[in-house]
Amino acid sequence: MSAKVVIVGAGPAGANAALALARSGIASVLLDDNPHAGGQIFRPREGGRLPLLGADTRGETLRQGLRHHASLIDHRSGHEVIAVYPGPRLWVAAPDGAYELTPEHLVLATGAVEVTVPVPGWTLPGVYTLGGLQILAKSSAIVPAGKVVLAGTGPLLYLVAAQLVSAGVAVTDVVDAAGFPTAGQLAGMARVPALLLRGIGFELTLRRHGVAIHRRSAVVEVVGDGAVREVVVAPVGDDWAPLPGPRTRLAAGVVGLSFGLRANTELTQLAGCDHAHDPVRGGWRVRREADYATSVAKVYAIGDGAGIGGVDTALAEGTILGHGLTRRLGATAAILDAEATEAQRQISSLTLFRRALHDWSGLRPGIFSIADSRTMVCRCEDVTAGDIDAALDRGLALPRGLKLGTRAGMGLCQGRTCGPAVQERIARHSGVAVPELPMPTVRVPLRPVTAAMLASLAPKLPGE
Ligand SMILES: Cc1cc2nc3c(=O)[nH]c(=O)nc-3n(C[C@H](O)[C@H](O)[C@H](O)COP(=O)(O)OP(=O)(O)OC[C@H]3O[C@@H](n4cnc5c(N)ncnc54)[C@H](O)[C@@H]3O)c2cc1C
Known part of the structure; x- marks a missing residue:
């Protein structure tokens, strides 16, 4: 199935990008594994009513916007991207089966994960x-x-x-x-x-x-x-x-x-984009040009998934991406240059804020020394800090070798939870700082899927 623009992640960044494109008459498919749009921060209440401090009405505004532009924004909730291949080609696991998408332009707005x-x-x-x-x-x-x-x-x-x-x-x-x-x-x-x-x-x-x-x-x-x-x-x-x-x-x-938070880089890694370590923006993050283009043609990354910046940065990046992509597609941008310039101005102040925030509370490596040899590090595969240290002593010095040797990071969460702790242990053992180590690898499928789903996609494997 081909769609001109596919956006992964219906949080503030991805949803705002879809809305910016729709205002210029450009259609997009908006995929998200959650049941509702809004991402991490704008979660609607599903059960009970608990008045929570800091409730934000912007989530409802975004959802209303998506409904209003439903003829141009094909929002598919509960649809999870489990693989990205060159092209780009996406494999999507949905409640009623798996399917492939081959967009002309791919926007990755996959948010953050907790450290x-x-x-x-x-x-x-x-x-x-x-x-x-x-x-x-x-x-x-x-x-x-x-x-x-x-x-x-x-x-x-x-x-x-x-x-x-x-x-x-x-x-x-x-x-x-x-x-x-x-x-x-x-x-x-x-x-x-x-x-x-x-x-x-x-x-x-x-x-x-x-x-x-x-x-x-x-x-x-x-x-x-x-x-x-x-x-x-x-x-x-x-x-x-x-x-x-x-x-x-x-x-x-x-x-x-x-x-704190780190960027969810699973899809930018699978897409083959270049990454670099940037402690101020939460560690490993995808490299981007000024228009949020990555090193892979026609693949863009915005929001926390491209480096932790917070909700206001995510919204502003959605606006700027929508403005820039509209022009690339040769359409007249309904988002005025002034609006994109204002979003850019906001990002400049937010960047200074972020730097100070990092200076105050950015993750420091000594915290990982709290684990003793019996502390579980990889909870999926039951790998302790002692198991990792023993493997490092045996000479498994790189993230990939350590993964193969101990299974740390091979389980259900694919290293989402233990990744930073494993990297810090390698760094401490080898004396090589985390930014100089190879980035931990990512494998498809990103999440467990049924054999039937994989079988339905297998004929579409690249090269077949
Ligand atoms: C647990 C948590 C709690 C937070 N709480 C707050 C808070 O209370 N206040 C605050 O200001 N900030 C909070 N933040 C930070 C805030 O969520 C972000 O700054 C903001 O939401 C970034 O927006 P985004 O659009 O970049 O990403 P997100 O809002 O995270 O949206 C990304 C979306 O992409 C989806 N996605 C990811 N991978 C895939 C895939 N493979 N296939 C399909 N969909 C995918 C995710 O499920 C998510 O819905 C929190 C972050 C986290 C991780």
Whole structure:
């Protein structure tokens, strides 16, 4: 099936790009594995009603726009891209079977994934990622009962803590590996005053509810027998490695734990695009030109999937992509140059904000030293930190060799969870910094699919 423009990801970036194109009369197919458009941030409520702090009406506006332009935007929810081959050719798994698309132009807007850091006890029932807790609260109005400790770093930590505590959850402690932002970092974040004020608002909410904030600290162990009972907290140094000295024990029934976001590069990797390591934008990210073209002809990348920038950057990149692609296709852009220029101006301020945010709370490698030899790193394949270290001692020094030798990253999640931890362990063992290591590889199909689906696609394998 051919479609001129296919966009993968109906979050703020992809949906806004589809709308920008539709306003110029250009049709697109918009694929997303979620049941609704809106991506991570604009999740509609599916069950119950829980008034959550920071509710944003822009998601509903985007969804209304998609409905309004339904004759030009073919939005297919529950459709997951499981492979990209040169061409580009996409394999899509849908509820009623699999199919292939061969677009002229492919826009990848696949968003972010959370960075998880393995610590002893993190596989106990009752330990969630911060995003996981937020998704349960946002989509299904499910919130934890009993005492909750949230740990990690970055804006999501304070946002989820403020959202849960305002919804009546007993969040007792927030454990942040970063310190209090410096005057310089605050000045950088003040480049986007609304975002800085939002962050200050979360902090004030936590103080008002008596939540204790432990800065420059990390959870070094989750303790329990079949369920979380308490966490052990230690101070951390400049690189966030735990410091020796007394530990604090905090009672908890539920723990939220994650350390910021990284770009979901699965599809840009499968498409064969060049990538580079950029710590400010969340680590590995696709290389792009000014018009968001990647190194592969007619493949573009926007939003958090092309480097963490946040929702406002994602929306602005959608507008700019729509404007640029309209012109490439020889149509008259309904989006005025002035509108694209304004989006570009917003991105400039947001870039300065992002730099300051990274300076304050960007992931530091010492945090990965918390895992001891028995800590599970790859949860899908049951590979411990000790198994990885033993393989490294045997000489399996590169990500690919280590994967083949230990199966870390070969399971259901395909390394989405353990990837950064495995890379940091290789870096520490080899003395080669992560940006100098080869990027972890990605294999098709990206997600488990039925044999029947694969069989229906197999005749379409490139070269057959
Ligand atoms: C767990 C989590 C919680 C967050 N919470 C907040 C928050 O509360 N506030 C905030 O400001 N920011 C939050 N963020 C960051 C925010 O989501 C992003 O900045 C913003 O949504 C980026 O928009 P996007 O369009 O680039 O990506 P997204 O909104 O992530 O949209 C990408 C879409 O692509 C889909 N997709 C990915 N791969 C495929 C595939 N192979 N096939 C089909 N579809 C695919 C995804 O399911 C998703 O719907 C959160 C991020 C995460 C990961």
